[in-house]
Amino acid sequence: MPRVSVVIPAKNEDSNIDPVLRRISEDVTLDFECLIVVDDEKDSTATFLDENWGNDGRFRIVVNHGERGPSWAIRAGIDSAQSPVVVVTMADGSDDPRAIDLLTKLVERGVVVAAASRYMPGGQQVGASGLKGRMSRWAGKSLAAFAKVGTKDATNSFKAYDVSFVREVGIESRHGFEIGLELTAKAHRLGKPVAEIPTIWLERDVGKSNFKLKEWLPHYLAWYALAFGRPLEPAELAKQTAKWQRRKSRFVKDSS
Numbered sequence: 001m002p003r004v005s006v007v008i009p010a011k012n013e014d015s016n017i018d019p020v021l022r023r024i025s026e027d028v029t030l031d032f033e034c035l036i037v038v039d040d041e042k043d044s045t046a047t048f049l050d051e052n053w054g055n056d057g058r059f060r061i062v063v064n065h066g067e068r069g070p071s072w073a074i075r076a077g078i079d080s081a082q083s084p085v086v087v088v089t090m091a092d093g094s095d096d097p098r099a100i101d102l103l104t105k106l107v108e109r110g111v112v113v114a115a116a117s118r119y120m121p122g123g124q125q126v127g128a129s130g131l132k133g134r135m136s137r138w139a140g141k142s143l144a145a146f147a148k149v150g151t152k153d154a155t156n157s158f159k160a161y162d163v164s165f166v167r168e169v170g171i172e173s174r175h176g177f178e179i180g181l182e183l184t185a186k187a188h189r190l191g192k193p194v195a196e197i198p199t200i201w202l203e204r205d206v207g208k209s210n211f212k213l214k215e216w217l218p219h220y221l222a223w224y225a226l227a228f229g230r231p232l233e234p235a236e237l238a239k240q241t242a243k244w245q246r247r248k249s250r251f252v253k254d255s256s
Contacts, residue, residue, distance in 0.1 A: 002058075003085065004104040004160070006034040007077030009070045010091040014044040017091045018052065021059060027097040030104055035080055036091070037062045037073040045091070071173045074157075078166055087160045088180070095158040099199050103160035112165040112192040113184050116199035117153035119144075127203025139181075139224060147227045150194030154184040154227070155220065158199065165192065169234070172241060175219045185227035189237055222247065 006024060010017060017036070024034055038046050038061060046061045053059045064076035078086050085107045089095045099116045106114035118125040119140045125133065136155045144152040157177040169186045173179040187194050222244045232240060 002033045002083045003030045003108075004028075004032045004100065005077070005081035005083045005086045005163075006032055006100060007074060007081065007086055007088045008034065008036045008091050009073035009077065009088075010036050010038055010043070010045040011070075012044045013091045014048050015052075016093075017045055017048065020089075020091055020093050020097075021053060023093075024097045024100070025056070025058075028100045030101055032058060032100070033082060034059045035062045035077045036060070037064050037077040037080075039064050039068040039073065067174070069175065070177050071171075071175055071179055074177075074179050075171050075173075078161070078163065078171075081163055084163050085160055086163055086166070087158075089158050094202050096199050096201075099158070099197060100160075102197050106195050106197070107160045107162050110193060111160075111195045112162040113150075113187045113194045114160040115151040115153050115156060115180075115184070115194070115196040116158040117151055117196040118156060118199060118201045119152040120196055120198050122198030123153070124198075124200045126200060139220070143184075143224065143227055147188065149184055149188040149227050151184065151196040153196065154181050156180060156199075156201070158201075159183075169237070172245060173219070173223075178219045178223055181220055181223040181227075185223045186237060186241070188227055189229060189232045189240070190234065191231040 036049055041063050049061050062076055062080045064073045066072040066076060074088055085104050087100050087103055103114040117123045119137055139155050140153040143149045143154045157180045159180050171179060173182045184194060226240060226244050
């Protein structure tokens with residue numbers, strides 16, 4: 001059994017993903033499996049992997065048979081993971097794979113969510129600009145300061161998770177990369193330990209980002225709101241989650 005399952009949601013990355021896989025191969029020293037999750041077996045990422053990485057058993061394609069999109073791809077990757085720790089990272093090369101070992105070891109020590117943080121001392125975000133970057137920084141720092149969630153970068157997707165915790169609380173996310181914020185909020189409200197290490201994030205320099213800020217923002221805001229409040233028992237958390245999901249649904253419906 002590998003010590004960590006690295007999950008990468010990908011869509012038509014083709015050869016763009018090659019440097020990412022090479023860095024993972026070189027920089028991750030723990031025994032690992034790397035699950036590249038696509039929505040369609042004909043995705044160009046899958047074709048490239050089969051032709052260029054097919055002989056390396058650590059890297060394999062997982063086809064997401066649920067709804068399309070990154071949230072569902074990440075869920076499919078976690079469901080397929082063979083190890084007790086999952087690290088979610090991106091296919092665009094923005095994340096530093098050298099952090100994977102440390103994130104994994106934090107979870108092995110008892111943390112249920114370990115975040116690679118751009119906004120803590122020693123972390124950095126290079127190349128990000130505009131509203132998306134400013135909102136991410138504001139959300140992360142405000143959640144750390146006022147909700148005390150345990151990380152200054154709750155919105156970053158580059159995180160490690162205790163798989164048993166994820167399967168215990170479940171995943172409701174359906175849009176974008178909201179899973180990172182959802183699981184951080186749930187861990188905090190349940191009183192589970194969350195920790196962070198600094199990372200340097202680089203804006204992708206090839207391909208096109210699939211991030212849809214306007215469409216996904218209401219879903220992020222629901223999890224942001226859930227992070228505030230007293231510690232809850234699991235049954236109480238389920239009720240709180242359902243309440244915020246209903247409010248979000250009404251907001252999205254009214255906005256449309």
